[in-house]
Amino acid sequence: MNTPTTTPAAFQTDVVVVGLGAFGSAALWRLAARGVRVTGVERFGVGHALGSSHGATRLFRVACYEHPALAPLALRSLALWTELGERTGEVLVRQTGCLNTGSPTSAPVAGTLAAAEVAGVPVKTLNAEEVRQTYPGYAWLDDDDLGVLDPWAGICYPERNVRAHVAEARRLGAEVFEHTTVTAVETTDDGVLVRTPTATIAARQVVVATGAWLGTLVPDLPLDPRRMPMFFFRAHPGHEQDYALDAFPAFTRALPDGTEVWGHGSAEDYGIKLGLLPDGENFAPTQAETLDRFVHASDSAELSAAVARAFPGVDPTPEKATPCMVNNTPDEQFVIGRPHGTERVVVAGGDSAHGFKHAAGVGELVAQLVVGEDPFLDTGFVDPRRFATA
Template sequence: MQFDAEFAVVGLGAMGSNAAWRLATRRRSVIGIERFHPGHVQGSTHGTTRIFRVACLEHPDLVPLARRSRDLFRELEHSSGLPVVSQSGAVMIGPETSDVISGTLAAAAAHGLPIERLERAALLERFPQHAGIAVDHVGVWDPEAGLAFPEHAVVAAVDAARSAGAEIFTDTRVIDIELLDGGARVATATRDFVVRQVVVTTGPWLGKLVPELPLDPQRTPMTWFDESEGADHPHGIEDFPTFIRAMDDDQWLWGHGSGDGFGIKIGPEDDPNFGPVDPDTVDRYVSARDWELVSDLVARAFPGIDPVPARTTTCMITRSPDGQFQIGRPHHDPRLIVGGGGSGHAFKHAAGIGELIAQIATGEPTLVPTDFVDPNRFLSSGMR
């Protein structure tokens, strides 16, 4: 069989741009194919900022992935001159028994992270923007946390992949992937590519190319707010850092204060209005119904912020049944690797995931155990 390259990476968003980069730095031949233009606003990786945390409450094995990601993001900053990650810290707030607090403490304990525990009085003194914190709520300060800048990161990773030798095709949609005896054919409208392995990282569209994965793309509007007139407390990122806050009624809010080029961003962890979608026909218009819940929560949690959003956009979260990613070889197939199912917390790990995909693709030891993200946990056993 005549191969066009050893690897094709399909979808150059958060995970794919980094997978292409990390494969190309290993001096392997790589083709990267992206349907739109890198840094676009059609998928899951736009809206200027993402929360970056190291004490990852979702799983302790995410801690080394976040740290590796941060180091790689710094390399991308250096190569591109664009800000990719900032370390302004983050505070988690909630009852001792909530996942926000217990998950963060478990990750910190497992890796000896330098977190700081804050009792309610200290929380209110240090972060007076947060009003109405319940009497039994506590805080955990993660000094290694902060913000990441997703559009910059994708553009920088695609450029870094190209500089390392990857051949990049933008504005090119993959319409089919056929697994062959010893390789894969990746079809676009204008030409086909034959490669030894294909990496599919098409975000909310992953289920269109690998339909057997249990993935649930959801429309997720994002909302930015302004300070109320005469607000008592400052709302810049230095005074109002990144937070995740469990409210009394099990609703979570996440967000951060404003900074250079970004506003006060606040969103709910979940909203019954944000239902499943087909990513090709998602409604990108955001209306008052979309911000009903977050406005109510903002009014209760932050009296110094105008609860009517000043800016909105629509994005998509792709949920896995257990809230963890899907990274690996479905059915242990040596021709195919998937990366997706970000479940609303994958951006901070994107460069680490790119490294993990490159390690899986080349048969190197992986930087973290992969069982908890292996797609085979959802698939019936056996090769295809």
């Protein structure tokens, strides 16, 4: 953040949301839903493909093994997206279930079971033969592996959901400036000044949700932006049905060598989506501004090798790829809250590659923090101040 200057504000509002990707668009919507006078500023067009929230789909897992507090966040997103989708006639979450497979001690199996127990998700455990019978795409599953089906999970849709958030916020009275880059956020005695090349906006508070660019406007957060292209594949001829979304739902899978693969089957206008966790070469440090936006053959080499070992009916050469970014934190949980010394500033970022499914819940949390409501969950594990106190 910068030292205040004396340029007068051209525009006055109560809250500015900077960045209308996953987290920012949801915050805009949830603030507007509370009757807050809120203005969103986005450097590109709403639902664009240049940040972290594009590429048709995202896994929507509920029994998230990354942290026990994440299931309530996903469930709040599910409730909000279901309500919004029913109002607009759009499908914002498709509940295919998520099949988590691997050895009994692997993260997809043991971690999902532990998270499900904490959150009360009614998961179903299958042995290897049951998985192979029900899901032919898993013909090569190891005999000792298990499957844990999270029935509330599925997939969600980044561009569609971001656009739905912003459309709903606009309907509720939010003002939105697209193709406008915020160049500085300055705190003053009674609020904030949000600078753009053409105007300065004065507000009581600002939400900064600029994804992989977050460190540019809010320095001193331990953020680590990474390049992470995503890939779609096609089935070998004759195997199309085995890898269609209904037969090959959202999944995470630990292979015997420890490699973790995630993805889902093909549907509508997209192919079989597959990715690696961790992503090795395909997960290099970057700066958002200078991201290498070309996807190279080497980016998918490890993934293709894993696909060839895991799924007999999938052609291991990707048919489509798109560049993307994530912004990691040291403990791989988000940063949502007020950094030290910034009473007027709320940040929502540090997505650590698993944020989209939680976007509507994060928007709700941010709105609660801004208006001073009790948050619907304990925000300690995402509070940006946790790093300073550690």
